[in-house]
Amino acid sequence: MKIIKKVLMCNPKYFSIKYSINPWMNRRIAINRARAQIQWQRLAETLDSLNINIEEIKPQKENPDMVFTTDAGLLRKKTFVLSNFKHKERQKEKRFFIQRLKKKNYLKIVELSEESFFEGGDGLTYGDKVLLGIGFRTNLKASREIQKHLNCEVINLKLKDPKFYHLDTCLLPIDEKSVAFYPQAFTSSSIQKIKTICPNPVVIKEKEAFNFAANSIISQNSAVVQKNNQNMIDILKQKGKQVFAINVSEFFKSGGGIHCMACSVFEN
Ligand code: ARG
Secondary structure (H helix, E strand, O other): OEEEEEEEEEOOOOOOOOOOOOOOOOOOOOOOOOHHHHHHHHHHHHHHHHHOOOEEOOOOOOOOOOOOHHHEEEEEEEEEEEEEEEHHHOOOOOHHHHHHHHHHOEEEEOOOOOOEEEEEHHHHEEOEHHHHHHHHOHHHHHHHHHHHHHHEEEEEEEEEOOHHHHHHEEEOOOOOEEEEEOHHHEEEEHHHHHHHHHOOEOOOOOHHHHOOOOEEEEEEEEEEEEEHHHHHHHHHHHHHOOEEEEEEEHHHHHOOHHHHHOOOEEEO
């Protein structure tokens, strides 16, 4: 079972909606920074209580989405594949993440070629496989390169609903044998692929999908989940997880939830 030991987080000091690169983002909607701060602190405290070590990266005024550190890249074993952000609005984040992660001597940091697009929110480890969300932020060229770098089976899943533009918004690996997913976010052939790697996937209902139920953090026997997702919470409990339900609703305004805000940088 995956145990997350260390995550990288970024304080939401400069979190705001300055541009719109997904359908959740509306520049006219203001962020309540005080509330965002409280919600983010609560997430950090919850992870800390699970013995997950929190490291921080300095927030940058010109990068309002940097709070979503998961998008920095994807860790598997000790290799970290850096993202090549699709939108120019977020491309400026990359150099800060490189600087920060290069300090970690145990990590092998790899970069993708220029025409490859990939964002960490599209990469999820599932047992010894990697699942990739293809279509909005990640392309097949990146997938082929990731497969080479990580030297493991990579399963490409095509996303079709722009509201679920990253794989971590619509699919959650629960353990080595089970995933939960929101079928409407995937093409029919990708739904079939999901059923091949997990014969009885948990189906996330529309209401909970839109309440970021998939965007949870699971480490060993614990799960951190957005509150008011009772079905998801019950299922995780049935699967033996201790569930911590918290609220990060302020970040929904940017299309992000719990999983987006803690990039795993060390796991067992
Ligand atoms: N506003 C951010 C974007 O559109 C949200 C990123 C959420 N990250 C995630 N891993 N789902 O890029």
